[in-house]
Amino acid sequence: MAACTGMLARYFSRRALAMGPLRSWAARALILLTMVAFVVGAAVVAYQFMRPVGSELGVWRYVFDLTSVSVTMIVLGIFMALRLLVGGASGVLDFTAQLPVSHRERRGALLAFEATTLVLITAVLMAAMGIASTMILGPRGVLLATTPIVTGVVVYLVVTIAHNAGDLLLTLLGLRRVRSTVLLLVTFAALLWLNARLVSLVGAVSLPDAPGGRALIGLNLMPWLLHTYGPWAYVLGAGGLVAVLALTAVLTAPNAHPSHHRFVNLALPVRTSGPWGVHLAYALRNQHLWLGVSLAAALFAYLAGTASVHPLWSAALLSFPGMYHYGNTRALRILHPERGPWSIWLRMLGSQTTVVGVFLAAGFGVLALARPELLAGSSEPVLGTVAAVVFAVLVGSAFPAENDNPFSALLGSLVLALILAFVGILTGLLQLPAAATVPLLAALAALAAVVSVWSIHVHETRSRHDVPQALAV
Numbered sequence: 415m416a417a418c419t420g421m422l423a424r425y426f427s428r429r430a431l432a433m434g435p436l437r438s439w440a441a442r443a444l445i446l447l448t449m450v451a452f453v454v455g456a457a458v459v460a461y462q463f464m465r466p467v468g469s470e471l472g473v474w475r476y477v478f479d480l481t482s483v484s485v486t487m488i489v490l491g492i493f494m495a496l497r498l499l500v501g502g503a504s505g506v507l508d509f510t511a512q513l514p515v516s517h518r519e520r521r522g523a524l525l526a527f528e529a530t531t532l533v534l535i536t537a538v539l540m541a542a543m544g545i546a547s548t549m550i551l552g553p554r555g556v557l558l559a560t561t562p563i564v565t566g567v568v569v570y571l572v573v574t575i576a577h578n579a580g581d582l583l584l585t586l587l588g589l590r591r592v593r594s595t596v597l598l599l600v601t602f603a604a605l606l607w608l609n610a611r612l613v614s615l616v617g618a619v620s621l622p623d624a625p626g627g628r629a630l631i632g633l634n635l636m637p638w639l640l641h642t643y644g645p646w647a648y649v650l651g652a653g654g655l656v657a658v659l660a661l662t663a664v665l666t667a668p669n670a671h672p673s674h675h676r677f678v679n680l681a682l683p684v685r686t687s688g689p690w691g692v693h694l695a696y697a698l699r700n701q702h703l704w705l706g707v708s709l710a711a712a713l714f715a716y717l718a719g720t721a722s723v724h725p726l727w728s729a730a731l732l733s734f735p736g737m738y739h740y741g742n743t744r745a746l747r748i749l750h751p752e753r754g755p756w757s758i759w760l761r762m763l764g765s766q767t768t769v770v771g772v773f774l775a776a777g778f779g780v781l782a783l784a785r786p787e788l789l790a791g792s793s794e795p796v797l798g799t800v801a802a803v804v805f806a807v808l809v810g811s812a813f814p815a816e817n818d819n820p821f822s823a824l825l826g827s828l829v830l831a832l833i834l835a836f837v838g839i840l841t842g843l844l845q846l847p848a849a850a851t852v853p854l855l856a857a858l859a860a861l862a863a864v865v866s867v868w869s870i871h872v873h874e875t876r877s878r879h880d881v882p883q884a885l886a887v
Contacts, residue, residue, distance in 0.1 A: 445829055449538065452836050456542035464546050471554070474547060475641050478558050479619045481543065482565045482634040483612070485536065489569045490605045492535060495827075496528050497577075497598055498705060498734065521667035525574065525660070529567060531824070536566040557645055561636040564652045568635070571659035573601065578666040585668075595708055602709055606716050678704055689757075692746050693739075693765040702735040703769065714777060718785055725788065726777050726795035732770045733799065736806030737823040739766060740870065741814035755870035759807070759863070766803050774799065797855065804859045804866075805830060811866040814873060834858075 467473045537544075544559030551558070577597055584593040608615075618631045630638045640648040677699040697703065713728035739762050752758050774796060781788050813826030841854065 445832070448836050449832055452832060453538065453541045453545075457545040460542040460546035461549060464543075464550060467550070469551060471551075471641075474551065474555070474558060475637055476619065477543070478547075478561050478637040479634040480616060481540065481562050482637060483615050483619075485540070485562045485566050486569050486633050487605065487608055487612075488536065488539065489532065489566045490573065490601065490608065492532055493570060493573050493577075494598065494601055494605070494709075496531065496824075497594075497601070498702070522664040525663055525667070529570065529660075532566055532570050533563060535828070536563050557640055557648060558637065561640060564656070565633070565636045567656055568652075568659065569633075571656065571663050574663045575659065575666055577601070578663065578668065581668050582666075595705060598705060599708055599712060602712055606712075610720075677701060689747070689752050690761055690765070692743065693761040694768065696739065696743055696746070697735065697765040697769045700735045700738070702738060703732065706731045706734045707773065710773065714780075718781070718788075724791055724795045725781065725785075726774065726792050727798065729770060729774050729777060729795070729799045730802040732773055733766070733802035733806040736762070736766045736803055737810040737813075737826065738815045739807065740810040740873075741822065744814065744873075755867045755874060758870050758874075759811070759867050762807050762810075763804065763863075766807065767800060770799060770803055794852075797852065801855050801859045804862050805834075808862040808866045808869075811869040811873075 464474075464477075540559075540562040544555075544562075547555030547559050549555075580597050580600065581593055584596060615631060615633065619634060636648070636652060639651055643651075678701060680699050710728045710731040713731065714725045717723050717725040717728060740758070743762075747758070752761070778789070778792070781792070809823065809826035809830055813822040813829075815822040815826075837854075837858070
C-alpha cells in the first residue's frame with residue numbers, strides 16, 4: 415500500500431502540478447503567499463476576538479465544542495466533493511495495476527490520499543483558531559487546536575465505512591449501475607439533515623458554567639474526551655479510534671472499481687455538427703452533469719421548502735462538469751480543429767451555459783407554479799450561477815483534467831477557493847457596500863475569462879511543441 419500511495423503522490427505532482435500554472439515557481443510562490451496571508455489575517459482576527467477570554471479554559475472548550483459541529487458539516491461537504499472528483503475516476507487506480515498488490519491495497523492508498531487532502535483542507539480552515547489558542551493558552555492550546563482535525567478524520571472515516579456498507583447493500587440488491595448516484599444523494603440528505611438540526615445541536619452543547627459539565631453529543635467527542643479524561647487519554651483514545659476506523663474502512667472497501675460511465679446515451683435536442691456540436695454533446699451527455707442534476711434537484715426541493723436561500727442557487731452545482739470540459743475535449747479538437755483560444759473558450763462557455771440555462775428555465779417554471787413570490791429575487795442566483803460556470807471553465811482551462819483526472823480538478827478548485835476567500839476577506843476589511851457585489855463579481859468573471867483564454871493559448875501552443883521561452887517557465 416505504501417508503494418501505491420507513493421505512486422499516487424507522483425501521479426498528482428506530474429499530472430496536476432506539471433500541467434497547470436503551478437508548474438511555474440513564481441505561480442507557486444504567489445499561491446503560497448496568498449495562503450499565508452489568508453491564514454495570518456484570519457489568525458489576527460481570531461486572536462483579537464479571543465484575547466479578552468484569556469486563559470478561561472471553559473470558554474475555549476465551549477468554542478471548540480461548537481467548532482466540532484461545523485467541522486462535521488465541512489467534512490461531509492468535502493466527502494461529497496471527493497466522491498464526485500475521485501469516486502468516478504477509475505483510471506486513477508488503473509495505472510497501479512502492474513504492481514503486485516491487491517485491489518484492497520489500491521483502495522487503501524486512495525483512502526490515504528483522500529484523508530491527507532481532508533487533513534490539509536481542515537488544517538487551513540481551522541488554522542486561525544488553532545494559532546489563536548496556542549498564542550493565548552500556550553502548550554495547553556496545542557491539543558485543543560488538534561481536536562477539529564481529529565474530529566474531521568473520524569467523521570470522514572465513519573462516513574467512508576457507511577458509504578462502503580451502502581455500496582455493498584446496493585450491489586446485493588441489483589442496483590450496481592446507480593449505486594454511485596444513490597449513495598451521493600444519501601450523503602447529501604445527511605448533510606441537509608445536519609444543517610436543519612444545526613441550531614439544536616449548538617444548543618445541546620453545555621455552556622461553560624452549566625451545572626452538568628460538558629455535554630457529549632457525539633460530534634464533540636474529541637474536545638469532550640480531552641476535557642473529561644485529560645491529555646493522555648485523548649491522545650491514546652483518538653489514536654486508537656482512528657486506527658480502528660481506518661482499518662475498518664480498508665477492509666470494507668469494494669472489491670471492484672466503482673461502476674461509472676463517462677457519458678449517457680442521450681439524444682441531442684437539435685442536430686449540430688462541427689466543433690460546436692462536439693462541445694454541446696460533451697456538455698449534455700457528460701455523466702458528471704447528471705450527478706450534479708440529481709444533487710441540484712434535491713437541493714432545489716429543500717430550499718424551496720425552507721425558503722432560507724433562493725432555490726435557484728442550487729443550479730450552481732451544475733457548473734461542476736465545466737472543470738473537465740477542456741481537458742476531455744482536447745483529443746476531439748484533433749478531429750475538429752478550432753481557430754484560436756477565444757473560439758475554444760466561447761464554445762466551452764456557450765455549451766455549458768446553454769445546458770445550465772435549460773435547467774434554470776425548468777427551475778423558473780417550477781417556481782412560477784409553486785412559489786411565484788420568489789421569482790422577483792431570482793436575478794442574483796442566475797448571475798451567480800453564470801459566474802460559477804465561468805470559474806469552473808477557468809479551473810478546467812488552467813488545470814486540464816484529461817480522462818477525468820480528479821487531481822487537476824481538485825487542485826484547481828482549492829487554488830480558486832483560496833483566491834476567492836482572500837478576495838472575500840479584502841472585501842470585508844474594506845467594508846464595501848452591498849451595491850458593489852455585482853460589479854465585483856462581474857470584474858472577477860471578466861478576469862477569469864482572460865486567464866482562461868491565456869491558459870488555453872499556453873496549453874494549445876505547448877501541445878503543438880511550439881513553446882516560447884516565456885511560457886515554458
